[in-house]
Amino acid sequence: MAVVDYDVTANALYCPADLPSGLEGEYRDPFQDAPDETLLSDPRFHAQNVYAIAMRILARFEFALGRRVQWGCEGHQLNILPHAFAEPNAFYSRDNRSLYFGYFESFPDKQDQTHTVFSCLSHDVVAHETTHAILDGLRSRYLEPSSPDQGAFHEGLADAVALLSVFALPDVVGAALDGATGAALIDQALLEKDQLANSVLFRLADEMGQEMSGVRGCALRHSIRLSPGKDYKNDPEFQEVHKRGELLVAAMMRSFLDIWVSRLKRIGTIVDGKKDRSLVIEEGARAADHLLTMAIRAIDYCPPVDLSFSDYLSALLTVDREVVPDDRYGYREALLSNFRDFGIDPSARADIDGSWLRCDDEMIYSRTHFDSMLRDNEEVFRFVWENRKALNIGDIGYIEVQSVRPSVRIAPDGFVLRETIAEYVQVLTVTAGELRQDFKVDVPDDIEFWRSLRLLGGGTLVFDEYGQLKYQIANHLLKDRGDKRRQGDRLAYLWRQGFLDRKNDRAGYFAALHLARSGVSERAG
Numbered sequence: 184m185a186v187v188d189y190d191v192t193a194n195a196l197y198c199p200a201d202l203p204s205g206l207e208g209e210y211r212d213p214f215q216d217a218p219d220e221t222l223l224s225d226p227r228f229h230a231q232n233v234y235a236i237a238m239r240i241l242a243r244f245e246f247a248l249g250r251r252v253q254w255g256c257e258g259h260q261l262n263i264l265p266h267a268f269a270e271p272n273a274f275y276s277r278d279n280r281s282l283y284f285g286y287f288e289s290f291p292d293k294q295d296q297t298h299t300v301f302s303c304l305s306h307d308v309v310a311h312e313t314t315h316a317i318l319d320g321l322r323s324r325y326l327e328p329s330s331p332d333q334g335a336f337h338e339g340l341a342d343a344v345a346l347l348s349v350f351a352l353p354d355v356v357g358a359a360l361d362g363a364t365g366a367a368l369i370d371q372a373l374l375e376k377d378q379l380a381n382s383v384l385f386r387l388a389d390e391m392g393q394e395m396s397g398v399r400g401c402a403l404r405h406s407i408r409l410s411p412g413k414d415y416k417n418d419p420e421f422q423e424v425h426k427r428g429e430l431l432v433a434a435m436m437r438s439f440l441d442i443w444v445s446r447l448k449r450i451g452t453i454v455d456g457k458k459d460r461s462l463v464i465e466e467g468a469r470a471a472d473h474l475l476t477m478a479i480r481a482i483d484y485c486p487p488v489d490l491s492f493s494d495y496l497s498a499l500l501t502v503d504r505e506v507v508p509d510d511r512y513g514y515r516e517a518l519l520s521n522f523r524d525f526g527i528d529p530s531a532r533a534d535i536d537g538s539w540l541r542c543d544d545e546m547i548y549s550r551t552h553f554d555s556m557l558r559d560n561e562e563v564f565r566f567v568w569e570n571r572k573a574l575n576i577g578d579i580g581y582i583e584v585q586s587v588r589p590s591v592r593i594a595p596d597g598f599v600l601r602e603t604i605a606e607y608v609q610v611l612t613v614t615a616g617e618l619r620q621d622f623k624v625d626v627p628d629d630i631e632f633w634r635s636l637r638l639l640g641g642g643t644l645v646f647d648e649y650g651q652l653k654y655q656i657a658n659h660l661l662k663d664r665g666d667k668r669r670q671g672d673r674l675a676y677l678w679r680q681g682f683l684d685r686k687n688d689r690a691g692y693f694a695a696l697h698l699a700r701s702g703v704s705e706r707a708g
């Protein structure tokens with residue numbers, strides 16, 4: 184990553200900040216003792232801050248996945264523009280290989296004073312946008328218009344990573360739990376799930392992003408305050424991707440509380456009903472960190488196209504089953520019940536326990552080379568083609584192997600789990616008329632018969648350390664009635680949203696999305 188201090192509004196490129204290089208060893212933070220006014224106003228601190236948060240998030244992904252992460256854009260470096268424009272907006276642009284952070288005047292305070300707010304200083308905003316960029320590198324098709332869940336996943340994951348990465352800092356957990364009390368013990372009564380939701384989550388929510396509401400539309404606060412148990416998924420309000428993303432965040436954060444409570448059960452009390460406060464905080468930070476690792480690893484177990492929240496839940500359950508087969512900590516139970524509370528069930532294609540079915544079919548390995556399969560797209564294509572019957576890939580459209588990546592994970596017992604993750608995508612372009620007649624897909628009536636439509640199918644192949652196929656996690660093109668329904672629903676959704684009329688403008692996608700949410704398009708224009 185590289186910080187480029189270019190301001191589009193002022194059309195000015197500022198000199199790079201002159202900060203002591205960290206190449207020779209420890210980096211000494213020149214702002215360690217600087218007063219708040221300096222931090223708020225010094226552009227060199229802005230550069231250091233935005234770089235540090237973005238790099239920390241990137242390092243967190245690389246740690247969880249056990250490999251270097253590629254960007255979704257061309258080149259190996261992503262530009263970060265900390266003072267990109269005078270607008271309450273921040274976004275990732277694949278086409279420009281950049282993260283943009285705007286600045287703007289705050290609302291007047293009681294004395295009618297305003298001040299400049301820099302979005303590059305907000306942890307939530309920087310972590311959120313960096314996650315968009317990293318996820319785009321891991322699953323490039325998720326930026327294409329699909330179901331409401333897929334767009335919402337980009338937003339929900341970005342917020343969940345922002346929140347969990349904050350909770351992984353013990354100081355933050357302590358401050359949110361009971362403030363800086365200085366007490367050594369904490370009452371057990373404060374450590375029940377509902378109590379923790381009211382204290383830890385809501386306290387953080389109130390702190391978060393007051394000034395950033397223009398940029399981020401208070402999504403983090405809303406999602407934490409969503410009460411479980413309603414039919415959100417069919418609520419018209421929750422068809423919009425940011426709103427829908429809140430469901431994922433809510434389910435994740437409540438799972439975090441359950442995991443924390445379950446870890447606390449294993450800590451004894453010191454005196455009657457009281458626990459060691461620092462241990463409680465440490466367990467909270469660990470629970471957040473653990474869930475963050477799971478949330479990131481689960482991306483490897485998601486289908487490459489038309490992702491649904493149910494697919495992601497099954498992926499999370501599979502990740503956990505891979506490293507802790509007996510669920511002795513009750514994490515899978517926590518995920519299942521919290522996602523269900525927000526109307527999200529595991530995928531219908533999953534095993535009885537909600538995680539993905541293991542692949543038991545006989546595959547042909549004799550015509551592919553084990554060694555090349557670990558890194559070569561062409562070799563994996565050969566494997567897919569040889570096994571297209573067993574893999575249920577019909578021969579319509581064309582197939583493209585998008586990526587082959589190694590993955591190394593360390594289980595809690597110290598054992599190393601090595602896997603290879605490959606993604607293939609199947610693309611079919613047909614007219615609406617053909618789709619209705621030849622494939623019996625229920626295409627919305629008002630889509631003209633001559634209109635050319637592009638359908639996607641695809642799967643993620645997970646190979647074990649011996650090169651044997653362990654999982655095929657797929658949303659097939661048009662294999663069965665379920666696929667035809669999915670394709671029909673997707674087309675109906677895209678048609679209603681107006682996506683089928685627009686050209687696929689990725690550069691403008693996040694900018695427009697974020698402006699739409701913050702409701703500042705008039706101000707910006």
Ligand SMILES: [Zn+2]
Binds near residue numbers: 311315337338341697
């Ligand atoms: Zn976003």
